[in-house]
Amino acid sequence: MMPDGLDGPRGAAAAPAEAHDADAQPIVNVSRRAFLLGLGAGALVLAVAPALAADPPRRYGGDGMPGGLKDDPRLFVAIAADGTVTILNHRAEMGQGVRTSVPMIIADELEADWARVQVRQAPGDETKYGNQNTDGSRSIRHNFEPLRRAGAAARQMLIAAAAASWKVPAAEIVAEQHVLTHAGSGRRAGYGEFAAAAAALPVPSGEALKLKQPAQFRYIGKGRIGGIDNRDIVSGKAQYGIDTRVPGMVYAVVARPPVYGGRVKRHDAAAALKVPGVLKVLPLDGAPIPSAFFPLGGVAVVAENTWAAIEGRKALQIEWDHGPNAGYDSQRYRAALETASRAEGQLVYERGATYAELAKAERKIAVEYYVPHLAHAPMEPPAAVVRADADGAEAWACVQAPQATRALLAGLLKLPEERVTIHQTLLGGGFGRKSKPDFVAEAAVLSRALDGKPVKLTWTREDDIVNDYFHTVSLERIEAAVDAAGKPLAWLHRSAAPSIASLFGPDPKHQRDFELGQGLTDLATAVPHYRVENPEAPAHTRIGWFRSVYNIPHAFATQSAVAELAHAAGRDPKDFLLDFIGPARTIDPVSMKTPNYGEDPARYPLDAGRLRRVAEVAAQGAGWGRTLPRGKGLGIAAHRSFVSYVAVVVEVEVGDDGTLSIPRVDIAVDCGPQVNPERVRSQMEGAVIQGLGLAATGEIRFAEGRAVQSNFHDYLLPRIDAAPRAIHVHAVGADDYARPLGGVGEPGLPPVAPALTNAIFAATGQRIRSLPIGRQLAGWRDAGKADG
């Protein structure tokens, strides 16, 4: 989102400005001309726009996003003479179900028969289709209302065309399931019959536009429509970026600097060129730090097939200059964060007199939590096909942000955007990784170097993990106290984590507002004395947004500390959590200066009542309070993120050897009205499993500047045997259309890890403060005895 008065770039430079949240501090490439010189050192000039912390944005939600929102039915709906309705989906499908949910909204208002609806994917073009940057849990939240308008307008245009032809009042014509009916005259016609006439009519808007009442919804909120791509997926026909095949294409892999900021000193391609099938070895320019979405550089191997390219790369001889991050070491970095967080840090927010109250308090805790770097590791690694010559470029890519991709390619190839086409494929998982189109840029540069030969560029799993845009690493220190009645009194939270802003400009070494606004400055808590500090944390690798982003460490720390303080006070964790949240009320986000995910503070206040409610529903669903034997336990956590409210209760069973099994998880979600409850449920199930997995085994460590882990043997993801026996998703407020919509893709994740570690404490008395859990629980029964 660009602030008023600043020239919002729509060129290659626009990509960084579209960081994860609309409220991200705007980062503007001030010199597109400089950028157009190419990738050489110093060509990329980035600058940070003035902070607007005290000046809330005037446009909220989708209206504040680049490209805005579109509701013109002529963009999204086409009706053929045979009645087939084709609906354009302009958001990226990565498993969240948007290719089903977007068309469902339009089809419902249009009164189309779902069996006669086809879905087509829009190319990247935000000027035409409005914002397409699929992240931040925004697709349905922002597009529900404009897409309803588009569908309703199309319906009314069909009715108007029929009314003109039949010479009857439009108000007497009913559109239902692909059929127009006039009861008075007994006339009936299919949608196809009036499609052409309707297309020539003006688009109704304002008061002339008649939306359905929610009670009239046929598909929205019903959960009866299966995934539009289900059949293609189960038969192997679904096309992901890596599946693209273009006549005459060649295959490439790239050897990239293993350390961020490194570069090739010299390379020898002789042995690689002898590998059968290898066609060419080409050096690839890289951007200096901060590299934003630009390639890291290295040496590319181009071959007749992927395997030959991989084998050729193995034979490359490369000497690297590892650059300024060669000393990055996770153990030492953690120690530095601990030191930083034990002294007063930059003040972010305070109410009350936290230090004074903590000093006086008798019952208090001082605890530190650590959450390591994580890699996204979507099952489909980054991959793209690009054909780029002097006249234009065409890409087929699994990207979350097709417009950012288009702008990036246009800038790199010095082409007007109109000559760059981005075909959006399915994404085999995204999780934030595929918002960064660096891999498409690599393919584009190579295709151009090969005189326009199409190039399929594949990241191997090792590439994906070693050169990821990593989830941040974080040390969270909390000092907190209860009053004489055992209620939360004072809370000091110091959060030290490198910022995503370091990817786009000079390293701020402190979290930015949009990061602090993910679980710190937007906390609905009744603690009277609350203070947030932000100690220094420099970045030494590419930091990028990962599903739920800074909510992961912030919620892990806060929701763990709530349970720890409850224990210190001798209170039930669920009752204490409700006291921590406080009575049902709304808090003005402006009063905490939180960016509120770019949403209108009046429509989306911090609602303590909704947070309480999900906690109560999850607790009730799980049978909170039941007695469990030692080794088994329940844990609870609740968190608001992406303007939705989620609470989780995990039931854990800890084996004698410290292994975990999860009989049951209850997750309650209030994301406002649910367009596609089936997909909301599957997003929550997936968040539970991903959250349990990152808590149990998720970790990327760095040594000598590079990621230690490289594939699924050492970067451990949850497998089916680690999945809960049952996940119960409880929908709260799912049909309350008086509320605005919240996010779905991300809000499920943050409360999962702390609910698990809180359950482990209940089961074993062992408190996990450092993720991943790994083997920390081995021998817990003996440890428990030693503790008495």
Next chain:
Amino acid sequence: MVTLTVNGREQRFDGNPEMPLLWYLRDVLGLTGAKYGCGMALCGVCTIHLDGVAMRACVTPVAAAEGRQVTTIEGLSPDASHPVQQAWTELNVAQCGYCQCGQIMQAASLLKDKPKPTDADIDAAMVGNLCRCGTYTRIRAAIHLAVEKSGGGA
């Protein structure tokens, strides 16, 4: 020269017989249903059937398929009608869907061996197939549903 049968059609390959079957299927034959995920038999998204048994195509050389029957997801059924495919569709198992061809091939192989698997059998058979979206609880349910669709394991 390697001679093998892929989805019922005989194929001859005169390239490097050490090439993993995965890249032969994807890059040479253009069958993209078997996916690349790790290249080390760690994730199972490349799962195919070799003479009816689930195998990881990413570590199986083309030479190992000499004279044998290779079945990919494209050849599991002509019209997505295999009970496992039907169950996957009905329960909306897929989120992003990328791993699901491998999951389905693994599950189909399991049901050949054990027509009525328990949850423990399912976990043991499917543990090599990763899903980053977290669809495992639905995968278990869908395998049980596929058993019902096949006539209760009869």
